[in-house]
Structures are given as C-alpha cells and as structure tokens.
Amino acid sequence: MGRVHSVDDDKTSPSPSFSEGGAVPRVVIVDDHRLFRSGVRGELGDAVEVVGEAGDVDGAVHVIAEKQPDLVLLDVHLPGGGGVEVLRRVLARQPQVRFLALSVSDAAEDVIGIVRGGARGYVTKTISGRELADAIVRVADGDAVFSPRLAGFVLDAFSATDAPPVDPELDRLTQREREVLRHIARGYAYKEVGKELFISVKTVETHVSSVLRKLQLSNRHELSRWATARRLV
C-alpha cells in the first residue's frame, strides 16, 4: 500500500482541518466518464460530501463557481481543453479551491503539466476508495499528495539536465527533499518516511509542499521540455 499516505495523528495544524474530524470536505468530481463519476461517488461514501459533478471544462467551471467546494477531483483528460484549462479558469477567480488530479494517463507530461497548472496532488484511477478519501482530506487541508509515480517523475525532472539552474532556489531540490521523494517513490507513507529519516510527519509534509512549490514555480524550461520529450508510462 502506501500509495497515498494516510493522514497522521500527530499532525498539529493551527487551523481546524478536515483530518481532525468534524466537517468533511465538500467535493466536486470532474470527469468525462459518467460511470467513473458515480463509481467514485460510491467508493468515497461518507468520507466526503460530493456537492457536484461535471463532464467537461465549461460545466466544471460553472459547477465550481456555483458550489464553492473545498476540493475538486479533476480528470486530466477532459473535452474542451483538459484539466489544465479548468485549473487556469477556476484558479484565476477562486484561488482558494484545491485540486487533486486523477488520471488514467500516467504519462509524464500529463502529470507534470497538471501539477504545474496548480493541482496539489496526483493519483491514478486505480487507487482504492479509502486511499482516495485520505488523499482528498490531505489535499483539502492544504497539503500535497505525491503518489510514488509522481515522485519518480519529479525526481527525473529535476535531475535529468546538464544545464545549470537559472534560479537555484527553485530549480534544485535539496538533499532532504530528494530523500523524501525517493522514499515516497519506494512506496513509503509519509509517516514511514518520517520514521526512516528521523523527522516528524509535519516536516515530511513541509518538504513535499516545498517540492510542489518548486515544481509549480520553476521556470526552468528543461522541466517542460523534459515532460514533452518523454512519453513514458
């Protein structure tokens, strides 16, 4: 298991969070396969409150504006411009909405593209309902969710270049961040990563969020070039 990391109990957050019980996140599911939407809805059960669904970009933008969800479960491939287009249009007006990307694609450029577009995590559609619920709660709380595959892509993206970084602050991962990512890629849950590296789960989360930030903000064009140069599964 450990593909997506269960929320930890020693997490201390200043603001009330979904992981500490109480309210469940309000979620909009965006996917062009109706069957898949209802499947996800059924699997999630009571863990979240599904407030809306959409099957294309325009519908998604509309529903999200209307329902103001905590989190949007976003398919990468959508008619009308794809998940990236939804991110672009929604985040311009509703920056507080959080996105978790869900895809069957697994292609590096899709995954990197959607995370750079603003999604705070990426999971594959083969994920189990419980794991998905955990990931949703985590992202709704403002953390990042890295699947092993995404961790692998990111490691690849930040290492596969000979060119010197333009902005070392953004274009390079620290040793610690690399270590965290490598453990995630090996299938370790956040808690297990913390135990391995003798750091708290909170610190692991900080590292992962920092990697997410670098991934989204880095202007290094190698990142996008890398993504398009590879069509790897």
Added chain:
Amino acid sequence: MAQAPTHTPRYTRAVDGRLLAGVASGMARHLRVDPVVVRLAFMALSIGGVGVPIYLALYFFVPEEEAPAEEEGPDHQRKGREVSQLIAYTALALGLGLLFLLFGGVFDPLLWFMVFGTLGAVILWQQANPAQRDEWMSTNVVPVGRKALMRAGAGVLLIVVGVIGFLVFQEQLQNARAGLTFAFTIIAGIALVAAPWIIGLVRERDEERRERIRNAERAELAAHIHDSVLHTLTLIQRRADDPREVQRLARVQERALRSWLYQRPADAETTVRPGLERVAAEVEEEHGVPIEVVCVGDCDIDDGLSAVLRAAREAMVNASKYAGADTISVFGEVEEEEVLVFVRDCGVGFDLEQMPEDRMGVRGSILGRMERHGGSARVRTEPGEGTEVQLRMPRIPNL
C-alpha cells in the same frame, strides 16, 4: 545480372525516372546532373543532326558497358518495362532522324515545331503512364507531385507550340487563317481537357495512397483491439466469479494496451527502466499481485545490471507469494555511480534471524547473486512490518 540491352530496362533504379531507353538518365546519373538537362541536350544535338546517331549509338552500346556498375546498386527492382514504351521511344528516335533527313537544316521552322511537339507528347505520355508513376513513387520518397505537374504542363505547352507551328507551316502552302484558328481552338481545347485530367490522375493517385495507409492503420487497430481487448473482455466475462483472476486479466490488458498506445521504441528492452517494467509485468502476470514500478533515470543493461533485474524479479516473486500484500512497490534509480532497486511490500514480513535455510530464494538468488556480481543486497523486514529488498549495483563507467 546480365540484362539484355534491348529488351529489358537497364536502369532499374530509376532515381530520377527515365524517359527513353535510359541513355540520357544514365548519363545524367553518371554526370550528376538533372536528366532533363541531358535529354534537352540530346534533343538540341538531334536538331543539329548529330544527336540522333549519338543517341542511337549510346542506346545500343552503353548498356553493356554500364551493366556492371549498375549491379552495384543495392536492389534491382521492377524489370518489366512495357514493350510499347520501348517501341514509342524507338519510333521517336527514328522519327527525329527522318525529320532531319526530310527537312534538313537546323533553321527549318517545321522541324523545330515537330521536335517540340514530339518532345511534349513524349513527356505527356510518359507522365500519364500509371505504372511508371507508381514505380517512381515506390523508389523515390521525395514527393514528385509538383515535378510531375510541371512536366505535364511543359508537355502540354510543347505540344501546343509544336502542333500550331506545324499548322502554321502547312498553311503557308495552303489556306492561311481559317486553319490556324481552327487548329488553335482544337489544341487549346485538348490542352484544357488534358491538363486537369492529368492533375486529377496525380491527385487521385495520392488520395488512393493515403486511403491505403489509412485503411492499413484501421485494419491494424481493429486487429489489435480484437486480439487483445475483446479477447480479454470475453475472458473477464467468463471468469466473473473469480475477482482475483478478473483483476489480473484487467491489469495484464491495461499494461499491454498502455505500452502499445505509447509505442515503446523497439530497442527499449536493452535499458534498465523497461527491463524492470517487463520483469514486474511478468511476475504480476504469474502471481496476480499488482506491482507498481517507478523508475528514475535509465542506462543500458550490462552483466551486473541483468543480475540486478534477476534479483529484483526474485524479490518480487517472494513478495507476491509470501507477503500477502495488496500491491508491491518497485523503485529503480539510476545514478551516476550506482543503480538502486527497491522492492517493497506492506505485507506480513518475517523474522530475518529465523529465516528457514530452505528459503533459497533470498539467500541464493538475491543476496548471493548480487555479491557475485560486485553489488550488494539488503533485506529489511520484521514480522508485521512488511519487507523491503534493497539492491545496489555499482555502474561500470562507459569508456
């Protein structure tokens, strides 16, 4: 391959095509100039009276001398040029000679017009020969569409000029203007009719070719879907009562479809990343436990690394058989100095100290194998804590 000089073509590799017996195009190839230049030169010489004998002489003698050189070509393709074509070329050559004899003198306008007309007719006729065009298409990847159109246009123009000129010459002897007007109208009409027809032919050919390619792709897709997806779906329906088998079938099909869609390069199996994925796919297929492979970096597989792949395979098999985990995570990392592979499950784990001696898998196939090849392996496990096998192999630097 001794080809008889008169009955079979000498220039089977018609890179620039051939119009007549291949004398001109052969010379063009020899001189590395455009064959059209050589052909026009021959025509010009013919008008002077020297060209025809020269051409005829070359026509009969050159092929025998050039035959060995031609054999150096990598492939001899279509041999059969139509006899009619050959006859037409011969007739043209003889006709030119006769014309010269009949009209004599370079400045005889009738001769000029006849030459133009014949040349144009030959070009046109040659362009409109589908077999010849197909041969061009098959040997010459560079699109000939524009070139063919230009030649067709030039041919039409030359015919018009030639025939009108001929009529003009004739009418000097007989009736003047009515004939000219009449002829011009007819020729213009023929040109108007013929040009679109030729263009249409070329377009039709291109369209047919595209359609053929599309059909081939469609057929391939259909065959693939049928052989793989439909087949698997049928199997799944028949095994609907066995969830594990259904999942296994679905996973295998997903993998196959994915790799087909993303079109792995043919030599992909020679590097670590696809190698690891292939091993994982095989183990997954055998044992039915999903294996997630993540790989960072890549490099060629050498002896040590193929040992790593075998050891990793053994670790995956062990995890599938004994761990009882839902999934197995495999992480491969290619670094500058070494290659690391981690095979991890969140299953039952076991006590390393009390590992039965007969668990040859771990001792022999993993630990021993890695050490023999200059690498190392570590097994981390505890009852209830899952198992992780870590494989480490130094890279031999590329020289």
